[in-house]
Amino acid sequence: MYCKCGKKAIIFRRYSGEKLCERCFNKSMIDRVKKVIRKYSLIEKNDRVCVAVSGGKDSLVLLHILKKLSEKYPFDLIALTIDEGIEGYRDKAIETVKRNCELLGIESRVYSFKKELGYPLDEIVKKDRELSSCSYCGVFRRYLLNKKTRELGCNKLAVGHNLDDEVQTILMNFLRGDLSRFGRTGPYYIYLNERFVPRIKPLREIPEKENVVYALSNNIEVEFSTCPYSGEAYRNNIREFLNKMELEQPTTKYSLLRSYDKIYSLLAKSLAKKLKYCEKCGEPTIGNVCKTCEFLEEL
Numbered sequence: 460m461y462c463k464c465g466k467k468a469i470i471f472r473r474y475s476g477e478k479l480c481e482r483c484f485n486k487s488m489i490d491r492v493k494k495v496i497r498k499y500s501l502i503e504k505n506d507r508v509c510v511a512v513s514g515g516k517d518s519l520v521l522l523h524i525l526k527k528l529s530e531k532y533p534f535d536l537i538a539l540t541i542d543e544g545i546e547g548y549r550d551k552a553i554e555t556v557k558r559n560c561e562l563l564g565i566e567s568r569v570y571s572f573k574k575e576l577g578y579p580l581d582e583i584v585k586k587d588r589e590l591s592s593c594s595y596c597g598v599f600r601r602y603l604l605n606k607k608t609r610e611l612g613c614n615k616l617a618v619g620h621n622l623d624d625e626v627q628t629i630l631m632n633f634l635r636g637d638l639s640r641f642g643r644t645g646p647y648y649i650y651l652n653e654r655f656v657p658r659i660k661p662l663r664e665i666p667e668k669e670n671v672v673y674a675l676s677n678n679i680e681v682e683f684s685t686c687p688y689s690g691e692a693y694r695n696n697i698r699e700f701l702n703k704m705e706l707e708q709p710t711t712k713y714s715l716l717r718s719y720d721k722i723y724s725l726l727a728k729s730l731a732k733k734l735k736y737c738e739k740c741g742e743p744t745i746g747n748v749c750k751t752c753e754f755l756e757e758l
């Protein structure tokens with residue numbers, strides 16, 4: 460199997476028919492991220508971008524690619540990591556993040572659930588609670604990412620969601636009939652509120668598998684272990700379904716993303732709610748009290 464340049468190919472993209480060698484593959488990854496950023500004006504001159512880095516492959520690939528781009532275009536980068544307090548898992552990943560940041564010369568900031576909110580996740584899971592660990596974890600993490608990005612003086616929050624994450628989320632929200640969430644996962648951001656930092660997803664058109672190949676071929680040190688509390692059954696079913704469909708029809712995931720993107724602009728405008736400020740903590744919220752304060756009260 461050979462690349463169009465004549466070198467030995469390391470990857471075959473079934474959805475496009477391309478066979479690419481290491482050099483052409485790496486170039487195409489950077490070009491695709493650049494194209495998405497340009498197409499939707501995700502990053503502009505002199506932006507200060509916080510990158511949410513968990514230590515997994517997607518967020519670290521994002522950090523490495525944005526670092527490359529920031530050497531040519533004027534924008535600043537800070538790596539932001541949330542320590543949920545999961546012993547034996549997140550502590551290892553944080554060390555991986557720190558080594559990557561040192562290598563790239565990027566400032567790294569870590570904020571923990573325990574210090575900022577009072578409880579590490581390991582303690583929350585032992586409590587008598589109504590929802591899954593991921594529900595508390597997700598709400599608290601999004602809350603801290605937004606708050607800390609703003610406090611660090613950054614105007615964008617970049618997250619490592621890949622194509623697989625995006626199409627799973629789109630299909631999940633659609634099947635659940637959750638239209639308000641359905642309108643929230645699009646290619647570009649809509650400015651909602653001065654305390655709500657716009658989230659950008661420069662990797663949303665990159666399949667998960669290609670992030671793995673990019674990390675391996677660029678010797679990026681990533682943490683491959685999985686969270687001991689993971690197991691969102693519904694998402695796992697959707698993932699399996701989409702992978703099966705993709706095997707039969709290799710353009711399935713891209714087609715779903717393109718269809719969604721076409722209706723996103725209509726949805727987002729009609730569903731964008733005016734956010735209020737939480738009566739307890741002052742952070743942006745849809746109701747009177749934010750989900751984080753509500754959960755903390757319950758715990």
Ligand code: SF4
Pocket residue numbers: 543592593594596597686687688689690
């Ligand atoms: Fe948190 Fe769930 Fe992710 Fe674990 S799998 S880090 S509990 S959201």
Ligand code: ZN
Pocket residue numbers: 737738739740741742748749750751752753
């Ligand atoms: Zn609050």
